[in-house]
Amino acid sequence: MKKLLIAALALAASFAQAQTKPIVGSYILAERGVDVVEQLQPGRVTHLLYAFLLICGEGERKQEAEACKGKPNFSIAPHADQDTFSAAFQRLKQRDPKVQVLASVGGWGGSDPFFHLAATAEGRSTFVKHSVDWLRAHPGFDGLDIDWEHPGNNGASNGVQLGSKNDGEYFVQLLQDLRAGLDALGRESGGRHYALTVAINTSKEQLVRMPMGRAAKSLDLVFMMTYDFAGPWTKKAANHTPLRSAKPSLDTSLEASFANLKAEGVPPAKMVAGVAMYGRGFDGVKPDGSYAKPWPNEDGSVAFKDIDSLTGMKAHFDKRTQSWAMVGNGRFVGYDDPRAVRAKVAFAKKQGMAGVFAWELSQDNGEILGAMQP
Template identity: 30%
Template sequence: MSESGKVIAAYFASWSIYARAYNVIDIDSDKVTHILYAFANIKPDGEVFLGDSWADTDKHFEGDSWNDEKKNLYGNFKQLGLLKKKKKHFKVSLSIGGWSWSTNFPSVASKSDSRKKFVTSSIELLKDLGLDGLDIDWEYPQNEGDAKNYVKLLKELREALDEYSESQNHSHKLLLTAALPCGEEQYKKMKLKDMNKYLDLFYLMAYDFSGSWSSKASHQSNLYGSDLSTHKAVDYYINKGVDEDKIVIGMPMYGRAFQNTNGFGSSYNGVGEGTWEQGVYDYKKLPRQNATEHFDEKAIASYSYSASDREFVTYDNPQVIIHKTDYVKHNNLRGVMFWELSGDFPTSHERSLLSAAYHGLGGKDAIDQTPNHRSFPDSIYENVRNGFE
């Protein structure tokens, strides 16, 4: 990757094409450098497989043919391939695991045969779908054994990716990245210095510091603060041997609600309906009706509060994003990441978080311009082999 270019990564969720009605065509590819596609699942024997084949590889979008003589790729991955063809800096990685599909990581990572199956099957998906990398989202390693096995898995993935790259005469490497925790209880279990040998980017999930599990209404993604904070996690990762220019700070495109509360730091009762799940609102639906938006200068956090509804919602607004991009630049970090794109306003909107990050990092000339990979002669799909020509 270009040493100076800042990363703007964002998760695209396969399920966003359903009720959320957010499609690949809605991504502003000028303002995103890396897409992380959520998620692939893992079988007990280690095989990595796509989580929703209809959305991922089968769905026909506008302009897709139904008269194929040979096997072609469709679904979200064809749409992403077309974007890659159009925008040479736009890179796509497959994210494996996630909160719901991390169950098999511990057993798979603990045995050499299942690790091997994990590695070979994920490389197969990369070759077939025409991807630029793999992203590991293991939530979360629980003990010393898990932590050591995680490193073994990353080492074997790195070696396999490099081997495939060499066989294809790639001018630049395929990416190996991971989504990583910001909670002290989780990150203290990780072998971060060893992971640093194999990972290109560390995506810090710097959100969900608070929620329905919390005792009081509080910030979910504050930059500073005595307990949980983005800065505290960044500091720990660097002190444990992670290169600062590999660290990418994650930011939410959603808010977490607390009801029947007197506001920040107060007790609450219930979290409300949310947009798609209880207690969670898409950022584009915020601030809520009757609510006033506030900025906490000390913590660098924004929130809304409605005195009439007694509802507190914690989320990042553009003001917070600008502070965080300044923090990234000042501390020589690599960039920012968002979970997940369907929650944002369109980038033409003055409150778009993606737009705020793009401008905050310095715009077109400041962001990563490393070219994507376009040649996949071993793909099972004819249109991928042909580069969608």
């Protein structure tokens, strides 16, 4: 009996230790292929987020029209890569049984259906049912990540402006309904826990529109999109993913984002800090920060694995924001250097946060993921 008790206590201690291990997560963009999953070594990540599941029905993208033909309103749009990735994730779990895999729903271009389905109890119920059915059919996944960009204002991402002052309440209700649905699926599955997370814009402007303190009660984790603070949509060139804001009045940094969420009542233990596996570039940059155009492409994005190939540019560290950039020839490319990532890991640990995650794994050469290790 004594041996059984000791064994039970050891098991409980082991479980508690596993629960407190810092999170190292990464999104995986389906369009970039399954090779990043197949090549991932055990123990490198705790969480993987497959992006994206898209939604049929009102607000669906034009690209999903054919796949959604004849499908129920607010169901998950079917695509072959979902089954391909589900099988790859199951193989990964054979190599790495502790890894958690979440299906991320929405994204910048795929969020419009949320504005419609979340607005009614019937719409929410329908979406929850189809989401649970999808998870039941794809056992390689351990839960859902809701990437609604953004309650209150979609930025006319598909040319149609959506958003109302009621979206914040609908957001909370949707998460409550999803939590109940996932818990029911867990009971059906013999006590398995299905995670529910969100990816959110952490600015004060956005948080006014969504009561994150209440929302967090339904969530396992909050993935903080602490990147894209600068880009073609901003007037000035700047590092898009700094640890600290350039001015105290700005909330364009991880440090400010943490303060924003904490003020809203989100527990630090549920916050996951965002890391970028890509840079944002600008051309024709003037001393005042204004610039002529994004560079080297329309959205100014540069994969981290390509940063060293930028010719005529040198790495520059900005002490004020604790961030790195490649600078030269009138160009500026802000990015997360491994040293900046290690500083973010240290910040997250000091603040009692859950850990760090990155967008997006195929853009890394292994250095950023290495720097994310606790």
